[in-house]
Amino acid sequence: MRILHFQLNGDDAEVAAPDHWTLLEVVRYRAGLTGSKQGCDKGDCGACTVHVDGRSVLSCLTLAADIDGRQVTTIEGLSNVDGLDVVQDCFDGAGALQCGFCQPGMMMAARQLVTENPEATREEIKEALASNLCRCTGYTKIYQAVEEACRRQRQCTTERAGGAP
Numbered sequence: 001m002r003i004l005h006f007q008l009n010g011d012d013a014e015v016a017a018p019d020h021w022t023l024l025e026v027v028r029y030r031a032g033l034t035g036s037k038q039g040c041d042k043g044d045c046g047a048c049t050v051h052v053d054g055r056s057v058l059s060c061l062t063l064a065a066d067i068d069g070r071q072v073t074t075i076e077g078l079s080n081v082d083g084l085d086v087v088q089d090c091f092d093g094a095g096a097l098q099c100g101f102c103q104p105g106m107m108m109a110a111r112q113l114v115t116e117n118p119e120a121t122r123e124e125i126k127e128a129l130a131s132n133l134c135r136c137t138g139y140t141k142i143y144q145a146v147e148e149a150c151r152r153q154r155q156c157t158t159e160r161a162g163g164a165p
């Protein structure tokens with residue numbers, strides 16, 4: 001057992017967890033944040049995707065001990081005081097979900113892409129989300145949602161820079 005100190009969705013967290021536990025177990029069974037899904041539990045489905053220091057990781061393959069002192073963001077931390085994150089809003093708008101099981105991980109992976117490459121093409125979006133499996137949607141609406149999120153991210157950047165909306 002060890003005591004972990006890290007930032008969880010912007011707040012200080014102190015959690016006791018067995019040495020062999022994963023980040024996914026800490027998030028779900030210590031912090032009580034069940035948005036990150038325990039799908040395959042072996043790195044195949046992407047349903048457990050969270051951000052560590054702003055980068056997507058598979059939390060089922062991340063040892064909890066490795067997150068000591070780092071910043072963890074789960075789907076519960078993606079929205080902010082202004083409301084839904086643009087990625088969440090675009091998934092909602094596009095109707096890009098059915099059962100919803102894949103969505104938390106899918107949106108966390110999409111958030112990283114939209115942040116890092118808002119010019120992403122459809123092929124780049126497919127590649128970025130290739131590790132996140134969805135058994136329901138057929139992916140088309142997910143890709144459309146991410147394209148719209150990229151478009152809104154570019155618009156936002158242009159407006160902040162004082163250019164034409």
Ligand code: FES
Pocket residue numbers: 037038039040041042043044045046047048049058059060061
């Ligand atoms: S639960 Fe982590 S990749 Fe499937």
Ligand code: FES
Pocket residue numbers: 096097098099100101102103133134135136137
């Ligand atoms: S909406 Fe059901 S797995 Fe993606």
